[in-house]
Amino acid sequence: MDMFGPGNTHEVTNQVPLLADYNLFTSDPALVAAVDREGAGWHRTALERDGAALTKPDVLALGELANRHTPELSTHSPRGERIDALEFHPAWHTLLAQLRGAGLHALPFAHPQPGAMVARCAAYLLHAQIESGALCPMTMTFASIPVLQREPELFAALRDKLYAREHDPRDLPFAQKTSMMIGMGMTEKQGGSDVRSNRTRAFAVHDSGGSGRGGEYRLVGHKWFFSAPQCDAHLVLARTDDHEGVSCFFVPRFTPDGGKNAVRIQRLKNKLGNRSNASSEVEFFDAYGVMVGDAGRGVPTIIEMASYTRLDCALGSAALMRAALVQAIHHARHRSAFGRMLAEQPLMRNVLADLALESEAATLLVMRLARAFEDTTGTLEERAWRRLVTPAAKYWVCKRALEFTGEAMEVWGGNGYVEEGPMARFYREAPVNSIWEGSGNVMCLDVLRALEREPEAAQALLTGWRSVAQNHAALAGALDRLLTTLTTSSDIREASARRIAQQLILIGQAVLLVQHAPSCVADAFIATRVADGCGDSGRVYGSLPPTLDHAALVERAFAA
Template identity: 80%
Template sequence: MELPGFGKTHDVTNQVPPLADYNFFESDAALTAAVEREGAAWHRDALRRHGAALSAPEVLALAEVANRHTPELFTFSPRGERIDALEFHPSWHSLLALLRREGLHALPFSDPQKGAMVARCAGYFLHAQLESGSLCPLTMTFASIPVLQREPALFETLRDKLYTREHDPRDMPLAQKKSMMTGMGMTEKQGGSDVRSNQTRAFAQPGGAGRGAAYRLVGHKWFFSAPQCDAHLVLARTGDHAGLSCFYVPRFVPDGSKNGVQVQRLKDKLGNRSNASSEVEFVDAYGVMIGDEGRGVPTIIEMANYTRLDCVIGSAALMRAALVQAVHHARHRSAFGKHLVDQPLMRNVLADLALESEAATVLFMRLARAFEDTGNTPEERAWRRIVTPAAKFWVCKRALEFTGEAMEVWGGNGYVEEGPMARFYREAPVNSIWEGSGNVMCLDVLRAMEREPDAAQALLAAWRATAQQHGHSALGTALERLVATLGAAPELREASARRIVQQIVLVAQATLLVQHAPAAIADAFIATRLADGCGDSGRVYGTLPAQVDHAAIIERAFPV
């Protein structure tokens, strides 16, 4: 006889249902407003469709599966031929097909029109909330296009395969493929961010030397992301005193044979598991010089500027994804007699996270507009050249703490790999490291301000005018503190570079919120980020004033 109440130990209660079937785009008030404001309203319907598709359960599952089935390297064929082939789970290729379908690999170049960069950045932001690893080869492909366009003869042979919206997963000579992906490889064992210490050598082949000529490369790359790409742009030396030059190195040489780019191993890295990062050796590898000899760093820096913008967007997207998951969890999970979202301290934390997320969103969308500005005014140059590396430093840094705080909202459920929070948290550090660490970014900001003082002054003047127009004394005071810090002696400025850059980004975000967000949002941000002492590094999330309408901020961020 079965006794009542015995044998039943696994009732599932107070667990949160999976978050699915919501529109990534339409649920984001800050993003939808920025798309209209920054000139991409014509792309709204496509973003709405894309935003709905990304939250379908079967699409959400692609991200989980792609990160569970890691790429596998096959160095040799069964016959002993060197092939350096990578095998990916089909979900990986499905994710890349989604990205290409939306034109996120080339939109401003393949379909140039006003607002195209803004449209592309908004779409990239949506996909980055789904899965980060698939963005790596896409963002490198995107950033390579303006560099390759400078070599008309080569670009003519690549344009259609770069621009097409069809993903071709096949590993074969480019002439036989419908589309291509392009990567980049700069980092070597001894150098890290100091690429000028690179030792890879390039030797001209019979028939000429210099721009557009064929070379053979010998050397190594310590980090070679997405080695399955159809080509990579790399830096190498052509002589002891010639400096670094940029080379287009295809996966297969013109006669169809495998190029001498040998994958030594795949990196066992932190972060996403869907993409492959590798270490390679160039063994007499074929390459074509891009740009002038000895001008490799200036040639490829344009590519780095675009990828830095994508780092900002990717980190902002991690914030947004973690925020909506945290809010959804808090609305369904009960503790101590009521839902988490109804508890004052939890509301404070969620509202504070929402402010941070909206500030990151308005910032990257403003940068997107600056990247497509054709007038090249001093202020727009400042947004591109000064604020971009500053945003790359600050937003990417904030993503680490942000995703950790959002994970804590989930408690123990956030700490296990079955849910998305652990994946977001593991991914958060990469954008601070890739394309220049925090110190590199901050020093780059100082150099840019010194080299383009007219741009820096135009930017500060515009911010000062906004503060005066809207009557925000705290914003004006913070701006004057920034100006005073910039006036310090050069050696003091370098030692204070992180504080300076932090101030630049906070003032930039506050100015944008004052102009474009509800007054309550801007006021709360300024009161907690720019008032005396609030910008110090010791601040934690969940310290908004008690009188702030936390519930309204949460509702704006992610409506029920």
Template identity: 80%
Template sequence: MQQHSFGQTHEVTNQVPPLADYNLFASDAALSAALDREGAAWHRDALLRHGAALTTPDTLALAELANRHPPELFTHSPRGERIDALEFHPSWDTLLSLLRREGLHALPFSDPRSGAMAARCAGYFLHAQIESGSLCPPTMTFASIPVLQREPALFDTLRDKLYTREHDPRDVPLTQKKSAMIGMGMTEKQGGSDVRSNQTRAHATTGGGRGGEYRLVGHKWFFSAPQCDAHLVLARTGDHEGLSCFFVPRFAPDGSKNAVQIQRLKDKLGNRSNASSEVEFLDAFGIMIGDEGRGVPTIIEMANYTRLDCVIGSAALMRAALVQAIHHARHRSAFGRHLADQPLMRNVLADLALESEAATLLFMRLARAFEASADAANAPPAERAWRRIVTPAAKYWVCKRTLEFTGEAMEVWGGNGYVESGPMARFYREAPVNSIWEGSGNVMCLDVLRALEREPEAAQALFAAWQADAQGHPALSAALGKLAAPAGHREGAARRIAQQIVLIAQATLLVKHAPGEIADAFIATRLAEGCGESGRVYGTLPVTFDHAAIIERAFPA
């Protein structure tokens, strides 16, 4: 007679095992080839080690814990003293230690060899597939270095603390710390992206001017990572029309907490492991960085680097969601077959794979441009164009596409993707932040127009190079011809122009560096006449393409 256990209603079957203990780098053919192509093969062993370490169950648990236990703010001590202390779950500092160990906060500056920017971008891409919030402080620290290098006296006191690969989470004056993290504060309540409407004021306490000491009074509505050891901040000085940039440390020169009071932490949709705050400056100590009234150009240089990281971070979310979707489809059965064996699901996964590979090739090519144009005055025009024109366009398009991409990948998981016990919901909640941070979509597209107008020689060199790459691909050549033709009402068409720039850039990269069928499928569905690239959904590839081969290239079984 069959025995039954009380309370046992079913046997658990057809559930997908967690995806762990695979190598993020070794399983990514497009990234691996790009690393060699961009001159960073010397970093391969480090990426293989890092790619394996990031997918251990222990590391994956760190990401989940850091987002389940967001930071807490304690404005006062039990005795009523103002302390503005932040408390993080231990997983946060472990994640930052992993990032710092790999040099992702400084590598191209601390080890300025050929391919260092591509090496750093590849490592950043790997970590961003596991946990996004912990990337914010290293991104800002990285972006601050070229700005601070222009202030030799200040930079001499910071160099070793910025370059070290040891994470020091202690909340003590910089003079007592082994390492430093730098944040940024631009946004105010009344302005958002319009930083020229900022009202925070700075009053000189010494002679004033570059390198002078000031006291700041005002506020910031978004103050990223308030636990950082210092922030770069925009403020007005005297009657000067322009904004100036200031280095505002967490501790004043006398060792006391600087007068930067944290009002509250933002309760964000995603990026929950990272602290974002509102602050008030109450005669806060600061040092002027750059020339008076030139704060926006000074900090825009920092923003250009952070925009590159937005592209990488969004491409990483695509890659992470894609791999999870493919893994799920290979293990989950429905209607008598694995999902991955069903033609329509294969179409969806292959289409996602095309988008992901195109984003990967794009950010790795941008890495080369950033390295080649570090000396902008002497950089080749085409490299200046990749950095100055394609970067904001990529920041707009790749970050925007990630929202739809992660939603589609979540749908592959079905109901299991919509619950917080798996990674897909976190990926989906993370997706919007890069589209908003460091300039929303409209700001990026208008910046593309400005760059086209101010760098006509660079734009022409870029289009000429693309035209050569497009030979033999009529749809790509036609799209490029339309882009290069002058048109009226350009501001109203800025999104379409930026979108076309990115799609053409991605298509030319795929033509040069991917299997022919990958490039052909991308062009046919993104650029060919009538393909409806602005309104298409994933899973609409022509059935003539080998969907299974595209999926296998993306993530080998």
């Protein structure tokens, strides 16, 4: 029979099968080793179970569905009542149920034990490879807990709802729900990252028993980015007095009498990515709130929350890298061009090997940070990892994810550029972690601030790195160059803040690879990212030296 007869113009061949039914956890040797090394080996069974479950075709489809059917806002009921209700596709709620079931919202706080933070971060790396938008309210809920714990009376009313493993999508006062989520409301039109310029005002309710910490207030103003407006409460920054500075407030979705709080959603943001998650503009019309922390200390109060969200931004970007990498490798192993499989072609192997190096370095970095976030010894080195390396990691890993996902998408060619596959969604998702909660410049300036305010901790960290670098000339040289930059004048340091953050992270990643990865991985990373003259300012992926064993690097990253 002629296959090219009428109505049958071609046979479908050389198309790549869906990457499914593999284990996200056990197929990632760097993550498996990090979980054991950093103290969360007790959680391996759960990670292996989730790693297998998350790649079932019906689960993979949830991410696409939740992003194609975006949230819808109804400001009024059919009778004209103000309701500000949000409707999500069922896939969104299924994703949230999975995330809460895995404990991403509270695991280290609800079940504190050695390795709990590492266990939670490892689970985050797995789930973030499937869909990113649903992680936003989980991250904010998680980050709010250490802030709310400082308010014993308030936290007592919230604790069980915050720790609950069930997802409760009902739009009710949190006292009537089995679980709750917390969002953030900080950014205003005129200020952006400069939250000290916020204009939203908070007025004490004088018949409520006093003002100040724990007092009741009425908020009037706006927020330009109000993350996840469907959350049961938000932590909001507002000004009580022009001379006092901004304070932090717990603003529930419903008031204590059961009525809808006067937080009016003006519109949902039409975002580039993160489309499954609702972000909004709101106005406060005498909205009810309770002061959290001391008056005028809203920024320091919220900084602790921000440190956790920065960690999650780096985790989310590392997960996007991993997801894009395995998709690129899978594609190259199943797609032929010019007579050979893509994965057999030297230049393509170079690209994939280069991406594999970047991904493994990011994974080791974020998992090391996870351990620092649960360290209770108070050592200077651990404090430096948390206070100094976290903003640098948030800057660098999130920045690298943009180029990384673009390169991985290019491996797929035209098929990567269309929405039927995952690569376009990964690419659109990548910028949000770099922008949200402090853009690149804000993070790098915070690195300088940490260096200036905690020189002893920085010195302890760099001394520890020196002990590893002394056996690697290129790495030792990079450390010397960083120290030289740090001795320049303040103006030069500020102008060089991005380079300082970049050098700090690349050296830190190289140290971790020397300590914990095969020598072929560490040596390749140092030669192409750290050594003097390696061209980091202008290099693109796929420019590894031809003498490296590219095939071995790819096989280590994702075994055939």
